[in-house]
Every structure is written in C-alpha cells, then in structure tokens.
Amino acid sequence: MSVRAEMVALFLAVGVGTYLMRAVPLWMARRSLTRHGGQPRRPDSPQGQGEEALWALRLVTPAVIAALLVASVLPERGAPGAWAHLAASVAALVPAAWVQARWGNLGLTVLTGVVLYGLAAWAA
Amino acid sequence: MARGSFAAGVRAAAPIAAGYLPAAVAFGVAARQTGLSAAEAVLMSVIVYAGASQFALTGMIGAGLPGPAAALAGLAINVRHLLYGPALAPVMPPMGGGGLALSAFGLTDEVFAVASALLPGRPASRYWLLGLEAAAYGAWVGGTWLGAAGGGALAARFPAAAAAMSFALPALFAALLTPLLAGNGGSGRRREAAALRASAAAGAAVAVVSWLGGWQRWGVLAAGLAGPLVGWAWWRRPDGGGSGGRP
Numbered sequence: 001m002s003v004r005a006e007m008v009a010l011f012l013a014v015g016v017g018t019y020l021m022r023a024v025p026l027w028m029a030r031r032s033l034t035r036h037g038g039q040p041r042r043p044d045s046p047q048g049q050g051e052e053a054l055w056a057l058r059l060v061t062p063a064v065i066a067a068l069l070v071a072s073v074l075p076e077r078g079a080p081g082a083w084a085h086l087a088a089s090v091a092a093l094v095p096a097a098w099v100q101a102r103w104g105n106l107g108l109t110v111l112t113g114v115v116l117y118g119l120a121a122w123a124a
Numbered sequence: 125m126a127r128g129s130f131a132a133g134v135r136a137a138a139p140i141a142a143g144y145l146p147a148a149v150a151f152g153v154a155a156r157q158t159g160l161s162a163a164e165a166v167l168m169s170v171i172v173y174a175g176a177s178q179f180a181l182t183g184m185i186g187a188g189l190p191g192p193a194a195a196l197a198g199l200a201i202n203v204r205h206l207l208y209g210p211a212l213a214p215v216m217p218p219m220g221g222g223g224l225a226l227s228a229f230g231l232t233d234e235v236f237a238v239a240s241a242l243l244p245g246r247p248a249s250r251y252w253l254l255g256l257e258a259a260a261y262g263a264w265v266g267g268t269w270l271g272a273a274g275g276g277a278l279a280a281r282f283p284a285a286a287a288a289m290s291f292a293l294p295a296l297f298a299a300l301l302t303p304l305l306a307g308n309g310g311s312g313r314r315r316e317a318a319a320l321r322a323s324a325a326a327g328a329a330v331a332v333v334s335w336l337g338g339w340q341r342w343g344v345l346a347a348g349l350a351g352p353l354v355g356w357a358w359w360r361r362p363d364g365g366g367s368g369g370r371p
Contacts, residue, residue: 003163006191013195014181015171018202023228026209030224033213061204062304062320063327063351064197067344068180069297070331077335089294096295100302106175106234107143109302110150113295118288 069093081124088120126251133255136242140234140256141263144175148264150292151178152271153278157290158186165272169265174232176300177201179293180344193345200348208236215243219250230257233300315359323355 073089075082096113099105148169155165160182172178177198184194208231219227227250235257243253278285305321327347334343 002161003167007160007164007185008167010181010185010191010195011168011171013191014177014198014202015173017195017199018172018174018177018205019229021199021202021205022209022231023225024209025206026213026228026231027224029210029213030216058204058207059319059323059352059355060200060348062301062324063330063355064180064200064344064348065176065297065301065304066324066327066351067331067347068176068183068201069294069301070328071335071340071343072183072294072297074332074335074340077338089291092291093294093298097298097302100299101306104303105139105143106296106299107146109299110147110292110295113298114150114288114291117291117295118284121287122284 084124085121088117088124091120092117126249129249129251130255130258133252133257134259136238136252137235137256137259137263140238140260143234144260144263145267145270147175147292147296148267149271149275150289150296151175151182152268152273153275153286153289154179154271154292155182155268156272156275157286158182160185160272162269162272166265166269169268172198173229173261173264174198174202174205175264175296179296183293184344187340193342197344197348200345204233205231212236212240212243215240217243217250217253223250223254227253227257230254230261232260235260319355319359322358323351326354327351 073086073093075085092113095116096109099112100109103109151169152162152165155168155178156162160168168178168181172181180201181194181198184197189197209228212231216227239253239256275286275289301324305324306317327350330347330350331343334340334346339346
C-alpha cells in the first residue's frame with residue numbers, strides 16, 4: 001500500500017485546482033444573486049459578458065479530450081500489431097459513440113467500447 | 125426532514141452510481157496497469173474526483189510526462205467545471221458558506237446534469253443535493269477501490285479481459301466527447317456546436333501531428349492551446365455571425 005510523495009503532490013495540485021474551478025464561480029454566482037434579490041442577470045450586464053468569456057473556456061475541453069482520445073488510440077510507432085490495434089480501436093469507438101449519443105450513459109458506453117475492443121482484438 | 129431529503133438525494137443518484145461504478149472499476153484497473161499502487165489509485169479518486177482528468181493523469185504518468193505538465197493537462201480538461209456553478213446557483217437551495225463549499229466539491233458533470241434537471245421541481249433542501257453528491261462520490265471511490273484492489277488478480281487470471289479493459293480510457297474519452305460535439309437547438313446552438321467541433325478537430329489534428337513528429341508528450345497541452353483558438357476563430361467568422369447573439 002505504498003504512496004509516493006510526488007503522486008500526492010500531483011493529486012493535490014489537480015484536486016485543489018479542480019475544486020477551485022467548481023467552488024469559486026459557484027460562490028461568486030450565489031453572491032451576485034443575493035445582491036440582486038435572486039433575480040437572473042441581464043445578458044448585457046458585465047456579469048453577462050463574463051459568462052460569455054466563461055463560455056469561451058468551454059472550447060478548451062473538446063480540444064483536450066479529442067487530443068487525449070487520439071493519443072490513447074494511436075499505436076506506438078513501429079510496434080508489432082499497430083495497425084490491427086488501430087483497426088480494433090476504430091471498430092469499438094464508432095459503436096461506443098453511438099451508444100453514448102443514443103443513451104447518454106457513461107458506464108454503458110465504456111462497457112460497450114471495452115467489450116467490442118476485446119472482441120475485435122481477439123478476432124484480428 | 126433532513127434525513128428524508130438526504131435519502132431522496134441518494135435515491136436520485138442511482139443512475140449516476142450505475143454509470144460511475146463500471147467506469148471507476150475500469151479506472152482502478154487502468155491505474156494499476158500504469159504503475160500506480162492501489163492506495164494511490166484510491167487516493168486520486170478521493171482527492172481529484174474528476175473522471176476524465178483522472179484517466180488522463182494515469183495515461184500521462186504512464187507516459188512519463190513531468191508532474192507540472194501532467195497537472196496542467198489534467199486541469200485543462202476540467203475547465204468546463206467553471207460553468208457549472210453559475211448555471212446551478214439560481215436553482216440551488218439556500219445554504220451557508222460551509223454547505224456551499226461542500227456541495228462545490230461534488231459538482232461533477234453527471235451531478236450537475238441531474239441536479240440542474242431535478243432541483244427546480246423540488247422543495248428547497250440542501251440535504252437533497254448533499255445526498256445526491258455523497259452517493260455519487262461513494263460510487264466513484266468505491267468502484268476505484270474495487271478495480272484497483274481486485275483488478276490485478278483479474279488481469280493475471282484473464283489476460284484477454286485485461287487487454288480489453290485497457291480500452292476503457294479511449295471509450296471514456298469518446299463518451300465525454302460525443303455530447304460536446306452534438307449540435308441541437310436554434311442557430312446560436314448550432315454555431316456553438318460548430319465552434320466546439322472546430323476546437324475538437326483542431327485538437328485531434330495537433331495530436332496526430334505530435335504523434336507523427338514524435339512529440340506525443342506535449343500533444344495534449346498543444347491541443348489545449350491551439351484548439352480553442354481555432355474554435356474561437358470559427359465562432360467569430362463573419363458568416364457565422366459570431367459577434368451577435370448569446371453563445
């Protein structure tokens with residue numbers, strides 16, 4: 001049951017950063033609502049413009065997740081069976097994405113991808 | 125009243141827990157396969173509690189990415205969480221600073237989705253939200269422990285299953301990416317979806333170029349910078365009408 005100090009530091013850095021990303025906007029929004037008597041803000045108010053800037057931050061998420069997806073699927077260059085791995089990955093990802101679009105269930109999508117990848121890799 | 129509200133929140137978390145458990149077990153197995161101990165895998169779930177960045181962190185730890193770069197990439201994935209608090213605040217029940225601080229910790233993608241859908245129709249009670257979050261958190265941490273503690277034995281006994289489980293990471297990323305790319309609603313929504321798709325396409329392209337160039341370690345960070353720029357440019361292009369209307 002070993003725990004390395006550098007891992008704890010990494011987890012704390014990401015954990016605290018993630019917590020602040022959840023807590024600070026929530027706290028600010030609640031404070032703003034309290035000041036305005038619980039009424040929603042006008043879209044052209046400074047806060048509304050701030051929300052637009054926050055929206056722009058959403059563009060980071062698909063870029064990073066798409067890059068992670070590509071990096072996790074691309075094989076090690078020159079490794080034996082690299083193209084079979086890539087073909088099995090694509091064969092599993094397409095139905096998994098369909099399952100997610102159809103049912104929107106994270107666990108079911110992961111399960112679909114894992115099972116189909118296992119079957120495709122076994123058949124290859 | 126408090127106990128009843130808390131229990132109702134726990135019951136409302138059942139679909140979240142059903143989704144979290146297999147994903148968390150897969151995370152526990154993947155974490156062990158990348159060299160983390162069972163305690164480290166569970167500790168990551170306890171402290172970070174953000175599925176996508178946890179999977180990404182294990183991948184980057186396995187690839188030997190330096191700690192600060194891994195932390196930055198892990199945080200970049202969670203940037204979307206900035207949006208959840210302001211969106212949920214108007215429908216949240218009254219609570220003090222302590223309750224607010226506690227409820228912020230559990231504000232994951234799925235908790236946000238369920239809370240924002242169910243809170244408007246409920247009598248105001250902070251205990252319902254805390255019950256929802258506690259059950260989701262328990263499922264995630266418990267599932268991680270199951271995968272990390274039992275995953276090694278399963279991998280030794282069923283190597284084919286272990287190889288298949290290694291695909292949980294790409295499958296999770298596909299699951300997270302799919303709804304981001306789905307466009308619906310009016311023209312503003314279509315433009316937003318197009319910008320998100322442009323950002324994702326740019327991120328994927330950067331990852332491929334990094335792979336071709338042999339700089340895989342830096343591909344995710346580069347994608348996190350280049351993708352939003354392309355998405356923003358797409359949203360602001362004149363024929364997209366990006367200067368008008370709420371995104």
